[in-house]
Amino acid sequence: MAGIWVFAETVDGTPKPVVLELLTKARSLGEVTAVALGPSASKAIQTLGEYGAKKVYVHEDPAFRDVLATPAVDLLARLIEKDQPDLVLFGMTYDGRDVASRLSARLWTALIANASDVVNKDGGWAIVTPVFGGTVLVTTVPLAKAPTLVLIRPKAVAAEPASPASAPQVETLTDQVDTGTRAARVLRREKEKASGPKLEDAAIIVSGGRGLGAPENFKMLDELAAELGAAVGASRAVVDAGWKPYSFQIGQTGKTVKPSVYIAIGISGAMQHTVGMKGAKTIIAINKDPEAPIFKLADLGIVGDVHTIVPQLIQEVRSRKGK
Amino acid sequence: MNVLVGIKRVPATAGQITLTPDGQEIDTRYLGFTVSPHEECAVEEAVRLIEKHGGSSTVLTLGPEAAIDQLREAMALGIERAMLLETDGREWDPVATAAAMVEAIEAERAAGRTYDVVMFGNESADSAGYQVGVRVADALDLPCVTGIKALEVTNGHATVRRQTESGWEVADVPLPAVLTVKEGINLPRYPSLPGRLKAKKKEIERSTPQWQDGGLEKIRLKLPVQVGHTVEILGKDGDPGVQVVELFQRLRLL
Numbered sequence: 001m002a003g004i005w006v007f008a009e010t011v012d013g014t015p016k017p018v019v020l021e022l023l024t025k026a027r028s029l030g031e032v033t034a035v036a037l038g039p040s041a042s043k044a045i046q047t048l049g050e051y052g053a054k055k056v057y058v059h060e061d062p063a064f065r066d067v068l069a070t071p072a073v074d075l076l077a078r079l080i081e082k083d084q085p086d087l088v089l090f091g092m093t094y095d096g097r098d099v100a101s102r103l104s105a106r107l108w109t110a111l112i113a114n115a116s117d118v119v120n121k122d123g124g125w126a127i128v129t130p131v132f133g134g135t136v137l138v139t140t141v142p143l144a145k146a147p148t149l150v151l152i153r154p155k156a157v158a159a160e161p162a163s164p165a166s167a168p169q170v171e172t173l174t175d176q177v178d179t180g181t182r183a184a185r186v187l188r189r190e191k192e193k194a195s196g197p198k199l200e201d202a203a204i205i206v207s208g209g210r211g212l213g214a215p216e217n218f219k220m221l222d223e224l225a226a227e228l229g230a231a232v233g234a235s236r237a238v239v240d241a242g243w244k245p246y247s248f249q250i251g252q253t254g255k256t257v258k259p260s261v262y263i264a265i266g267i268s269g270a271m272q273h274t275v276g277m278k279g280a281k282t283i284i285a286i287n288k289d290p291e292a293p294i295f296k297l298a299d300l301g302i303v304g305d306v307h308t309i310v311p312q313l314i315q316e317v318r319s320r321k322g323k
Numbered sequence: 324m325n326v327l328v329g330i331k332r333v334p335a336t337a338g339q340i341t342l343t344p345d346g347q348e349i350d351t352r353y354l355g356f357t358v359s360p361h362e363e364c365a366v367e368e369a370v371r372l373i374e375k376h377g378g379s380s381t382v383l384t385l386g387p388e389a390a391i392d393q394l395r396e397a398m399a400l401g402i403e404r405a406m407l408l409e410t411d412g413r414e415w416d417p418v419a420t421a422a423a424m425v426e427a428i429e430a431e432r433a434a435g436r437t438y439d440v441v442m443f444g445n446e447s448a449d450s451a452g453y454q455v456g457v458r459v460a461d462a463l464d465l466p467c468v469t470g471i472k473a474l475e476v477t478n479g480h481a482t483v484r485r486q487t488e489s490g491w492e493v494a495d496v497p498l499p500a501v502l503t504v505k506e507g508i509n510l511p512r513y514p515s516l517p518g519r520l521k522a523k524k525k526e527i528e529r530s531t532p533q534w535q536d537g538g539l540e541k542i543r544l545k546l547p548v549q550v551g552h553t554v555e556i557l558g559k560d561g562d563p564g565v566q567v568v569e570l571f572q573r574l575r576l577l
Contacts, residue, residue, distance in 0.1 A: 016488065068468060068494060069457075094487050098469055101457035105421070113417075113454060136342070136349070184466045184496040187482070191490040239507075246472075246507025247486075253360045253506045261574065284570065285554070298554045300573060302566050309563045316567045 002030030003085035005147070006053065007076070009095060010036055013043030018091030020051045020159035022152060025118060026089055027052030027162055029125075033085065034168070037064035037072055045170055052162040059173040068184040069098040071177050077106050085147045087118070087125060092153045104149050110142040111149040116156040125150075155258065199250065202231035205259045207250060207277070209235040211266020211287060211306055215243035220310045221265060227317040233257065235273045251276035266306045269294025286310070324378040324439040324476070324498075326369040327431075329424060329455065330362040330397060331444075332390040348414065358393045361444030365504040367511040368474060369442055370401040376476060379403055381438075383427060385420050387412040391527050398522035399514035406528045415534065421458035423532035428463065430530075439498045440481070445470045445505045460501035467501040468494055472508050 004026040009016045015036075026032045034053040036044050042058050049056070057079060063071045076099070080088070088103075090096040092114060104111035117128040121141065127150055129138045142148040199205065206225040208218055218232075225232045233255075234248040250257055251273040262280035266287060267273060274297055277283070285298035288305050295301050302309055335355040343350045358366070366382065373380045382397040384390045385408040394405035408423050415423070428438065441463075443456035460467035472491075473484035481496050486505070496502075514522075557566045557573075 011489070068466075070466075094470055094485065097454075098457060098467070101454040102461045102467075104418075104454070105458040105461035111417075111454065182464075182466055182497055184468045184483075184494050184500070187493045187495050189487070189490060189492050240510070242510065249507075282574070284574075290556075295554045295556075296552060300570065301554045301556045302563070302570065303556055304563050304566065309567060312564050312567045313570075316564075316571060320571065 002087065003083065003147075004030040004032050005080075005085040005088040006032060006034045007072075007088065007090045007096060007099060008034040008036040008041075008044060008048055008053075008056075009091060009093060010038060010041050010044045013040030015044045015047055016091060016093065017159070018093060018096075018152070018154040020047070021154065021157040022089045022091055023048065023051035023053060023162075024159050025152065025157045026087075029087065029118065029120065033057065033083070035076065035079065037075065038062070039065055042170075042172070045168060049168040050161045050165040051159065052165075053168045054166070055169045055171070057171050057173060059175075059177075061177045063177040063179050066186050067179045068186065069095065069102055070183050071179055072099045073102045073106060075173070075177070076103055080107065080147060088147045088149045089118070090149065090151045092151045097151060100149050100151050107147075109145060109147060109149060111151070112140055112142070113151040115150050115152050118150055118152070196225065197229070197231045199231045199233055199248075199255050199257055202257070202259050204228050204230035204261045204263070205233050205250075205257055205277070205280070206230045206263045206265065207233035207235070207267060208238060208244075208265050209267030209273075210237045210241075211268070212238070212243075213266075213307070215241075217307070218243060220314065224263075224310060224314050224317070227314060227321070230261075230263075231259075233277075235267050235270075237270075264294050264298070265310060267294055268292045269297060324372065324376050325437065326372050326378065326380045326440045326442060327383055327428065327438040328362075328365050328369045328380065328397065328402065329383050329441070329443045329459075330358050330366065330393055331384060332356050332386045332393045333359050356389070356392065358396065359444050359446070360506045361446060361504055363444075363511045364506050364508050365442045365444050366397045366400055366402060367509045368504055369440075370512075371509065372440065372474075372476065373401075378439075381406065381436075383424060384408065385415060385423050385532065386410055394527055395519075395522045395525070396514065398525055399518040400512060401518065404528070405525065406530070408532045409529055410532075417454040417458060419534045421455045421462065422535040424455065424459050425462040426532060427530070428459070437499070439479075440476070441465070441499070441501045443501070443503045445503045456501050456503040463501075465499055465501050466496050467503070468496055469503040470505045471502055472505055474502065474504075474508065 006022045006026050008019045032053050033055040034048045035057045037059050045056050090100040112127045115127045115129050127140045206221050208221045233250040234244040239249045252275050256276045258279040260281045262277050263284045283298045285294040285301045290303045335357045341350045369380045380402045381404040382402045383406045468483050470485045471483040475482045479498050557569050
């Protein structure tokens, strides 16, 4: 049976959500080994087993948390030489990308980034990658020596616990971690102070574009969002214009969101924006131009002036809430 | 200090993408070209570093002869030198691209030109491999921080900020280092007319690298099926108040 490894990133002993997705995919492809590194990593063992890991490597040295990428790469390279897995899956996170890219360079083995799926094909693997914001799908078959390294996008696979789940075999490593002097060290980590839901997790997003006319008109969106319990997003045009900071940007070079309801207000619907939000269950567009491309994507549309409609929308929500 | 920035010529992605008849490449005949947004910011950041600390800046790309346009755009913003690693127009994978860039950087070192900061965009706008910078760092045995949104250089060290899934990380990295930049780190300036004119006359240093195989084979490109879709417009000629009420009834949002 093929050996499938999962790089199991943990935060204070809890696996990142993408790790459970990777394990779900991995166990459909072969026998799963998870590698969990950093302080409290052993706390994750049970969950890793529940999602299909048969074996877990654990190393709890703080260097895996405090030094970027290189300690994990050194250790993974050693373990991979020893066990020779067929496939190693990483989540497309900041650390996952750094570790996978460096490991691929170190082992001189193939790495496929940004994948949405891995399937069996003729005794090997075929990996599917969306490019150009999902408008073109590329299928790649690795020919290089094993293992193939694959970075899988978060939320590409739905995480499901294995049934029956079994307690994994655990191998705790304690060998010295040499970080060297020429390494990037984390000085501190800051939790983002968020008011309201995060864009990535919000069920409802109210998003504004150039059609709002001026930066101060974004206040209407903040008000509407507060009434709806929604997060506020923006198109690249208004971020470029300096109306909103980059963290609000949805689209190709910003965030990718999948809310239940996406309300696009004064957004024309350029491809760079729509690739970041077209996964929304229901898209509502408000725009004065009936020919705007956003209406090709939207489920419901209102053709009209955002400056009239949005205040009425806010009023309507308030009256329904009995305010 | 000396700064090197790597950029990539990519199709302007707002255009309609079509494939070549054999399904192996993107048909680029009718596409406009540009530089990825993250890399525009890397170029701007390099220009700012030199404005602040003095030194020299160089832009490097691997691509077809036409990528000279993108090199000149970078020079119009204030980068001094430009190097083109010229290909036959095929899309080079990240392994081959990084190997060619490493070779170029080593040739620079042999010629007495070393770099304190080697900068890239976090990922390209087309293939988004996220790898070239990291691979270059590993081959040159340099530390690397990706996805940075703020950069401060003091005493041979860089302090960088990068966004993570849950917030921010502030890291210290000794120079020389490879840094990959994310859009939002700065707002790139527009090129001035004198800048453009000056860039037009500048020499581009050209060489032709050899492809080093990374062991990947592309099977095919596929355009996803376009699903026919119709929007329902709520009371186009009606009273906006009525439209809004109708909208809420449809959604039962509250």
